[in-house]
Amino acid sequence: MAKVYIPLDMAAVAMGADKLAAAVAKEAAARGENIEIVRNGSRGMLWLEPLIEVETPAGRVGYGPAKVKDVASLFDAGFLAGAAHALNIGIVDEHPWMKKQNRVTFVRCGVIDPLSVAEYEAHNGFKGLKRAFEVGPAAVVEEVTKSGLRGRGGAGFPTGIKWKTVADCPPGQKYVVVNADEGDSGTFADRMIMEGDPFSLIEGMLICGYAVGASKGYVYLRSEYPIVAKVFQAAIETAHEAGWLGKDIKGSGFDFDVELRIGAGAYVCGEETSLLESLEGKRGIVRAKPPLPAHVGLFGKPTVINNVLSMATIPMIMEKGAKHYADLGVGRSRGTMPLQIAGNVKYGGLFETDFGIPLGVVVNEIAGGTRSGRPVRAVQVGGPLGAYVPVSLFDLPIDYEAFAAKDSLIGHGGLVVFDDTVDMSWMARFGMEFCAIESCGKCTPCRLGSTRGVETIDKIRDGLNVAANIELLKDLCHTMRFGSLCALGGFAPYPVESALRHFPEDFRKPALEAAE
Amino acid sequence: MAGAAQYSDERAREIIAAHMGLEGPAMPILHAIQKEFGYVPDAAVKQMAEALNISRAEMHGVVTFYHDFHRAPHGRHTLKICRAESCQSMGAERQARAFLDKLKLDWGGTTPDGALTVEPVYCLGLCAHSPSALYDGEPIGCVDSERLDEIAAEARD
Numbered sequence: 001m002a003k004v005y006i007p008l009d010m011a012a013v014a015m016g017a018d019k020l021a022a023a024v025a026k027e028a029a030a031r032g033e034n035i036e037i038v039r040n041g042s043r044g045m046l047w048l049e050p051l052i053e054v055e056t057p058a059g060r061v062g063y064g065p066a067k068v069k070d071v072a073s074l075f076d077a078g079f080l081a082g083a084a085h086a087l088n089i090g091i092v093d094e095h096p097w098m099k100k101q102n103r104v105t106f107v108r109c110g111v112i113d114p115l116s117v118a119e120y121e122a123h124n125g126f127k128g129l130k131r132a133f134e135v136g137p138a139a140v141v142e143e144v145t146k147s148g149l150r151g152r153g154g155a156g157f158p159t160g161i162k163w164k165t166v167a168d169c170p171p172g173q174k175y176v177v178v179n180a181d182e183g184d185s186g187t188f189a190d191r192m193i194m195e196g197d198p199f200s201l202i203e204g205m206l207i208c209g210y211a212v213g214a215s216k217g218y219v220y221l222r223s224e225y226p227i228v229a230k231v232f233q234a235a236i237e238t239a240h241e242a243g244w245l246g247k248d249i250k251g252s253g254f255d256f257d258v259e260l261r262i263g264a265g266a267y268v269c270g271e272e273t274s275l276l277e278s279l280e281g282k283r284g285i286v287r288a289k290p291p292l293p294a295h296v297g298l299f300g301k302p303t304v305i306n307n308v309l310s311m312a313t314i315p316m317i318m319e320k321g322a323k324h325y326a327d328l329g330v331g332r333s334r335g336t337m338p339l340q341i342a343g344n345v346k347y348g349g350l351f352e353t354d355f356g357i358p359l360g361v362v363v364n365e366i367a368g369g370t371r372s373g374r375p376v377r378a379v380q381v382g383g384p385l386g387a388y389v390p391v392s393l394f395d396l397p398i399d400y401e402a403f404a405a406k407d408s409l410i411g412h413g414g415l416v417v418f419d420d421t422v423d424m425s426w427m428a429r430f431g432m433e434f435c436a437i438e439s440c441g442k443c444t445p446c447r448l449g450s451t452r453g454v455e456t457i458d459k460i461r462d463g464l465n466v467a468a469n470i471e472l473l474k475d476l477c478h479t480m481r482f483g484s485l486c487a488l489g490g491f492a493p494y495p496v497e498s499a500l501r502h503f504p505e506d507f508r509k510p511a512l513e514a515a516e
Numbered sequence: 517m518a519g520a521a522q523y524s525d526e527r528a529r530e531i532i533a534a535h536m537g538l539e540g541p542a543m544p545i546l547h548a549i550q551k552e553f554g555y556v557p558d559a560a561v562k563q564m565a566e567a568l569n570i571s572r573a574e575m576h577g578v579v580t581f582y583h584d585f586h587r588a589p590h591g592r593h594t595l596k597i598c599r600a601e602s603c604q605s606m607g608a609e610r611q612a613r614a615f616l617d618k619l620k621l622d623w624g625g626t627t628p629d630g631a632l633t634v635e636p637v638y639c640l641g642l643c644a645h646s647p648s649a650l651y652d653g654e655p656i657g658c659v660d661s662e663r664l665d666e667i668a669a670e671a672r673d
Contacts, residue, residue: 014642014657046644185600188641223584224640226653259538262547264582267638281542281568283581299539341644343605348644371606380601384638416602416643430604434638440581 002035002080005053005060007110009042009195010227011188016067017050023068024052027075035080041196043110044350045097053092056082062095063087097347100366102328104336105313106189106352109196115234117242120199126244128318132207133252140211141167144314146322148334152189153179153270153307154382154411154487156333156400159314162304165294166212169302174214176205177279177298177305180221180228181263181270184383186342186414190308192350193338194221194228197312198235202245202258204311207318209256212304217258220275223265233260267384267438271486272305274440285440286486307412309338329355333399343380343416344370353398360394363417374419378503380427382411384434385491387498388424407501409494424503429457431495435488446489449480453496460507470500470507520554520589527552528560532567542568542578546585555589591626591633593671596650597659600639608647612636615664632671 006012006021021037028035042049043062051064052074061082063074070087077085089095103109112119120126132140145160166174178201182190194201205217221228236258239245247255261279263269269278273287276298297303313335317325325335333355339362341348346368363369363379370376378388387408389396396402403410418427432453439446456473460466477493484490500507521527531548535541542564549560556579565575579585597612616634619627626633642648645657651667 010640010655011642011645011657014645014648014655049645182641183639185639186602186643187639188643191641224637224650227655261543264543264546264584265637266582278543279540281540281578282574283577285581343602343643343646345644384601414602414643416605418605422605427601427604430601434600438638 002033003038003055004035004080005038005040005055006050007042008039008114008227008231009049010191010225011046012042012049012051013227015049015065019068020050020052020066020071023071027071031075033075033080038113040112041109041114042192042350043092043098044106044192044352045095045347046349047347048089051089051092052079054080054082058082059091059093062089062092064089097349097351097366101352102336102354103352104316104325104328105200105309105338106193106197106350107316108200109193112197114196114198114231115238117199117238117244120197124319125199125315126203128315129203129206129210131318132210133250133254137167137211137213140207140318143322144211144317147317147325148322148329148332149310149313149317149325150333150400151307152309152313152337152412154184154409156410159306159310162294162306163208163212165292166214166302166304169295171213173216173299173301174212175298175301175303176208176212176214176217177276177303178205178217178219178308178311179270179272179275179305180219180225180308181275182225182308182412183222183267183270184385184412184414186380186416187340187383187412188342189338189340189350189413191225191228193308193312194225195231198232199239199244200312200315201232201308202235202239204314205258206244206249206256207314208304208306208311210252210254212302214304215255215257217256218279218298219258219260220263220269220279221260222263222269229260229262236260266440267434268440268486268488271488274486275305276303283440285442286488288485309412330397330399331355331401333401337398337410337413339398340412340414341367341417342414344372344419345417346371355399356397358394359389359396359398359415360391362398362415363394367415367417370417370419372419372421374421376417377420377422378418378424380416380418380495381414382409382494383414384431385409385487385494386411386414387494388427388502389498390502392502407494407498409491424499424506425457425461428496428499428507429454429461431492431499432457435492439488443483443485443489445480445483446485446492449476449484449489450492452476453480453492457496463509466508474500521552523553523557523559525559525563528563529567532564536567542575546579546582550585556585556587558587591630591671593631593652594633594635595667595671596635596637596640598638598640598642598646598648599636602639602643603647606646611647611661611664615661615668619668627671629672632668
């Protein structure tokens with residue numbers, strides 16, 4: 001029986017994967033072909049979605065992007081045996097895009113049936129947890145610290161230190177919370193891993209709970225990801241049935257449960273304290289720190305709160321050891337970063353690589369430049385709160401510190417590419433507008449500053465007192481950056497200031513200048 | 517939303533009761549209420565405040581904080597169009613503006629026949645297929661103006 005893979009990934013579905021899967025099943029039945037269709041995660045070559053893969057003795061052969069209208073010709077060509085066809089991309093693992101990567105966090109994503117515990121285990125699943133049970137909680141915390149893993153949500157805080165703080169709190173009710181409120185434009189890695197390899201996140205949470213002494217985990221997922229919600233809820237139930245969640249897990253004496261909670265469209269809930277408020281059923285208003293969530297977190301209890309990618313990387317670190325992970329990367333940025341290549345690009349998708357790769361290589365070589373065919377003008381790195389990086393800085397390596405030195409950030413690893421038609425004063429205005437829409441309203445610099453920012457940029461765009469208003473805008477950015485309570489107001493100036501710094505011509509239109 | 521039930525206090529109380537065993541049940545209740553009735557009626561907010569032993573003002577604060585919860589019924593269909601940076605890099609803003617102008621709507625507006633509500637959304641995680649949209653929960657990548665027009669027509673049927 002031929003095994004055919006068609007992704008359930010939201011991006012693949014957005015390009016017609018569900019209809020394609022139905023058409024393939026129907027065509028196979030009509031032709032009397034006995035096939036099994038596996039709905040896998042995406043391999044990350046998103047420009048090829050929907051990508052059909054067929055298992056052959058030589059490996060999995062890919063066909064994409066496949067449409068319903070291609071189904072008959074695929075069968076005619078003999079795709080079930082991996083035959084030639086206009087959409088044939090060859091052996092998927094041998095594809096240059098895949099070959100150039102170092103898949104660590106995403107090693108199973110797109111490869112296995114996301115909801116098969118057996119396949120997860122066959123691909124080294126739960127080995128990390130088993131080793132955790134062998135070495136004991138303290139050694140797990142030690143191992144995670146030594147790996148150098150830093151929070152992949154954006155802030156880059158060392159994961160091990162967070163865990164140690166919670167582990168050192170007196171025994172009692174503690175929580176593990178996963179931040180799956182992936183709101184940054186240009187990011188989709190959390191979505192992909194939760195759709196393509198949900199057990200890796202569950203295993204990471206189990207290891208964390210075991211290490212810090214927590215018996216309950218929550219995953220706070222944004223409501224914009226309906227397919228993740230379905231897949232992950234099913235994964236929780238499957239893990240329960242297989243004895244990987246619940247009481248006395250695999251005879252370890254360790255109890256742990258995971259519950260999925262859905263957000264309601266508030267970007268600020270990606271901020272950890274706002275997320276905790278929302279989980280508690282309140283408005284997602286940011287809390288002042290200290291106390292840290294590690295001491296006083298969910299319902300006032302010690303809480304580890306980590307991003308999806310950080311948590312999903314833990315099983316591999318425990319399986320292979322801290323050194324294996326720490327040996328990858330550069331400087332204080334250890335391991336790999338799943339980059340998300342998006343916007344106006346020819347080849348968009350998920351590209352996991354060791355830290356240190358230059359930005360320009362990612363944009364020009366990996367992403368193949370713009371989809372529009374026009375020259376690249378700017379890349380926004382790190383979501384709506386990240387800086388716009390000009391082509392002149394394309395030598396910058398993907399590294400937390402290198403980006404920080406240029407007043408930029410890596411954030412969650414999203415890259416949004418713009419061509420030369422972009423109006424950077426408009427993007428700066430949008431940055432402020434977005435902050436105004438999403439501000440939780442607790443602190444003044446963010447709540448009022450963002451609206452004043454929109455107004456000031458409007459004046460600049462209208463050519464009113466341009467020089468004076470640009471100074472005012474810079475001053476406002478300074479106030480927001482240093483006076484805001486959390487990263488929303490604090491980082492909203494990054495896109496604005498970087499647009500002003502690198503693209504000043506967009507704020508001083510010659511025609512407007514002349515009229516001044 | 518299509519197929520929403522008529523509001524009743526009794527049904528609201530049932531929904532609330534079904535979630536009271538959860539830690540921090542407010543958000544799951546609100547989602548369940550909106551799923552059932554298509555919006556969050558003020559009468560349900562009152563029921564929730566009583567059940568959760570908080571003031572109606574606090575409960576109102578929660579409902580109105582989140583973009584997803586709405587206090588009045590929406591159109592029969594909902595189209596969410598992404599306005600975030602990645603989609604803007606592929607011309608989403610201009611395309612959405614033209615679509616809204618054609619329907620004589622602003623963001624969040626509903627067509628006069630009650631068929632379609634058009635809302636902004638800030639990222640659907642489909643950024644390699646910008647511009648993107650979500651129509652009644654169905655994701656759409658590389659959406660163009662023809663597809664938007666088709667959706668507007670489909671919604672009317």
